[in-house]
Amino acid sequence: MTKRNFWGWGNEDSAFNDRQISQLRQMVGMQFGNLELTCQEPPVLADLAMPEPRLQVPQSLAPMMSTDRRDRASHTYGKSFRDIVRGLDGDYRCAPDLIARPSTEQELLDVLDYASRSGAAVIPYGGGSSVVGGTEPRYEGDWAGTVTVDMEHFNRIIEVDQRSRAAHIEGGIYGPALEDGLRPHGYTLRHFPQSFEFSTLGGWIATRSGGHFATLYTHIDDLVESTRLVTPRGALETRRLPGSGAGPSPDRLVLGSEGTLGFVTSAWMRLQARPEFRATRTIHFGDFLAGADAVCRLSQSGLFPTNCRLIDAREAMINGIGSGGKHLLIIGFESADHPLDAWMQRALEIVAEAGGVVQANREQTPDKDQAGDWRQQFIRAPYMRDALIRLGLVAETFETAITWDRFEEFHRGVMETVNRVTREICGKALVTCRFTHVYPDGPAPYYTVIAPGRRGDQVKQWDDIKLAVMETLIDLGGTVTHHHAVGRDHRPGYDRQRPELFAEVLRGTKQTLDPGGMLNPGVLI
Structure with a gap:
């Protein structure tokens, strides 16, 4: 029987095995000049x-x-x-x-x-x-x-409204069970965060989750029709409507509340027909900023690709989908209604005009496998992160968002700060970047940091790096988090990012719905 890992990501039988850890040790060790790495054994429950x-x-x-x-x-x-x-x-x-x-x-x-x-x-x-x-x-x-x-017992799909293409779903349902329940109706919620297998609808709503898709309906915000929140003061249920101009939206109070105001027991969610047509291609760039320019043009073209993932060369290499010499742009389209040849053809014209080298037809090259390999690595990435930590490394990510007019300066500033601070703290650093989501007015860059750690001091090392990162993100005009929520770890940056008057409004709301302040103390407020 599959058992959840109590100390790490996912399921115990999906964690990296000895052979995979050995391969990872060799690859990462070479990146840091043949650094010797030893693997820490997992904890024993009785010894905690x-x-x-x-x-x-x-x-x-x-x-x-x-x-x-x-x-x-x-x-x-x-x-x-x-x-x-x-x-x-x-x-x-x-x-x-x-x-x-x-x-x-x-x-x-x-x-x-x-x-x-x-x-x-x-x-x-x-x-x-x-x-x-x-x-x-x-x-x-x-x-x-x-x-x-x-909330695991709040796990039902209560009703499916075929005419309105929506469903009433309880908040404790996990991603796979949600999709399994919608599949017989021909629908999908079409929300697939990296944590999809191990996260719930209520969690997605409470943290304003971002899904795997790069454009259009990628945030859970866009899929919520109405919500029901149970608070210490009682239930707050919003009216189910396709849209409304009646004052500030009460659903926006629930979205991103992070468990500080109540429990999302159920929500009406907008659904999508299951896709029947798909197209994927990979483009190579010799320069990361040229790739960013191509993504900018795509984001403003009105094509709305489902996947528009720019991956820098080193990240592609670490994930086994590149040799480290070229930056990759993976473009994908999907539809439940129509073939996608015209969309893909126009997208390839745009990226070629920006200097991208379009790979040959995917049926004749490994191009299709490169995109598929990335998807598999994307799902496996948290397991690899756990293995890197067992090897004594500092290995973590942070994400943000910035407008296109400021991206080049922003990216240069973030990379400079992270590389400098990580080297000061850890001696060496490997910092990579990819785009997770893109908008007509800006991208969401996602940075990965890997560095040698000191046993017993790894948490402090990362906390010091993280603090410098948050300061830089805010100083350069970005957001402290794009889709991973605030929690307790992002509070210092969030306190600086939000207007102080809004903070007072949030405290007043908290006082009204949770007078004793007992729900998730320290999160958001």
Whole structure:
């Protein structure tokens, strides 16, 4: 039976095996001048540093409460670099005291009432794939304990409206189950974040998730028709409409609320017909900025490719889809309605005009496999990140967004800062970049940092790099996060990015919906 990894990403049987780790050790070691790397063994559940629960399970809630050791460990951290390092080290001193799994809204309210009476903090939990400290019991305040509320039993597709092409879906449903439920109806939500297999609809909404597709309906915001949020003050349900100009949208209050205002128990979601036509091509560039110019032209062409991923040469090489000499642009189109030859032909003309070398017909070259290989590596990337951490490396990513007119200066400034700071802290650095999403007015660059770490000091090393990165992103006009949420880790940058008057509005909203401040303390506010 497949078992979720309590300290790392995904499933235990999908983690890198000894052979893969050996290959990774050799490849990365060469990048750092034949650096010798040793592999840390995973932690043993019985040896974890975990205190006894501080809270007593009330008899009335006992059927839905757990104090199981593995259960508490699995709900302690998200899946960021600093989470994996501490998990590997067996440090679970901040484990939640109780894990609650309500099945109804009344049971959820009963849990909130118990937590309020007990003086406990409450952490809403979807799939636990947060990479920004969104699910960790790490906060200030004199709390008597922590109750993590796992929403896995809110997992139904309640209704499918064929005429309006929408569905009413509970918030605790995982990505694969959601798609399996829509498939017999001929529909898809068409939202595939990298965490798709291990994240939930409610989590996507609460964190304003970005899907795999590069343009058009890629953010969960665009797919939400209405929401139902259960708060300590009761339920807040919005009206189901295709659009409305009636004041500020209440759904926007729910989107990005990150568990600080309530639980997304269900939502009406806009669906898409399942695609029948697909086309993919790969283009090579000798210069990354020339590739960025091509992407800019594509983003403003009105073609709206589903995939428009610019990958720098070193990142392509690390992921096994290039030799390290050329930057890659992968373009893809899909449709449920029409063939895509005309769209692809025009896209290839645009990138060729920008200096891209279009690969020959994909049926006659490895071009198709290069795009397919990237997709597989994209899904496997978190497992590789875990393996790099086991080898003692600092290995993490950060993402942002900036307008096209400022991108070149912005990119140069970010690369300079990250390379300089990482070398100062770690001695050496490998920094790469790719575009994850593109808009007519700007790209969303996604940067990867790999560097030698010091055992026992890796978290501090990354925290120091991360702080410098956030300062640079804000100073150069970018956003502190494009689609990975704020959590606790991005709070310093978010506090600088948002207008202070808006911060006061957010605090007022929090006070209204969660007067005791018990929901996800330290996140957003």
